[in-house]
């Protein structure tokens with residue numbers, strides 16, 4: 421059966437405002453109509469509060485309402501006065517910030533960053549020609565990537581990058597290409613950039629304990645296998661009298677000495693760290709100064725680099741007075757020079773002349 425009209429008709433209007441009878445001009449039912457400008461304009465005068473009744477938010481019914489007012493402004497980063505979700509074109513950034521439209525445009529253009537642009541558009545010459553094309557010069561390098569596109573944000577391991585480029589020492593896991601790994605990645609697998617030209621490093625090798633010959637041979641192989649490094653030349657192996665803290669000692673085990681020239685892009689400190697690894701692999705024990713040893717690797721020089729850091733002095737501070745270093749070096753490179761000390765050939769002659 422169709423519902424009767426009475427059943428579908430609207431429910432009776434809510435009770436009228438108890439104060440409406442007192443405030444005839446208001447015409448108030450459940451809430452007073454808002455005073456609009458147009459209403460005021462139409463009437464030609466501004467209605468006073470007394471005429472109009474209490475303001476909407478002061479109205480008794482309104483106050484009784486539970487919960488926040490319906491048209492409360494959302495407190496978002498969209499800024500004051502923004503009630504609706506803006507169009508996507510007006511949004512930017514992760515928090516839906518509104519890109520504010522520029523207000524007071526003409527005022528802005530009279531100064532600040534827009535000044536140059538305004539002149540440019542209007543054909544006026546720039547006040548300072550050097551600044552006129554700021555940011556547009558052809559020789560200017562391309563803009564830097566934003567922070568979001570730099571490797572840091574992408575989770576790049578800068579330590580690894582630095583190590584790859586030879587700035588930091590490697591992990592102490594072994595000397596060979598395959599053994600030296602940076603966060604699970606072989607250093608030698610990484611493309612080399614950064615150091616455009618390798619430096620020639622002079623490495624002195626010595627051994628007076630164990631199977632000296634085999635140790636030197638293995639150490640030379642290890643050197644050639646270092647990342648970013650090629651062995652250039654190796655001297656013959658020479659047997660020498662051990663020099664101790666009290667001078668040459670004919671009774672001490674004799675040394676086998678050699679010198680290797682390597683072309684490397686490793687930083688000097690990194691190369692030294694690798695040398696220490698190689699020593700350790702071949703049973704080098706650190707104890708007394710100039711004590712007998714299975715293997716000693718000294719960094720005699722690294723190009724023309726001079727360093728006074730106690731951990732790495734370059735050139736090696738005692739190289740100029742060691743014939744067991746100079747003689748094999750001179751053999752592979754007769755024109756060699758020890759930075760700051762002179763030609764190796766001359767140094768050898770001086771040492772021999774002084775004996």
Ligand SMILES: Nc1ncnc2c1ncn2[C@@H]1O[C@H](COP(=O)(O)OP(=O)(O)OP(=O)(O)O)[C@@H](O)[C@H]1O
Nearest residue numbers: 709710716718719720730731732733734735736738
């Ligand atoms: N050019 C260099 N080559 C090797 N080690 C160096 C150099 N400069 C400074 N050192 C430092 O010297 C320290 C001692 O080195 P090492 O044990 O090889 O000395 P040594 O062989 O007993 O004596 P010497 O340095 O006179 O050959 C090392 O820990 C190292 O940091």
Ligand SMILES: Nc1nc2c(c(=O)[nH]1)N=C(CO)CN2
Nearest residue numbers: 626660661662663675710744
């Ligand atoms: N003959 C010889 N004597 C040394 C050598 C060396 O290599 N050869 N190394 C030393 C410490 O580096 C001390 N004495």
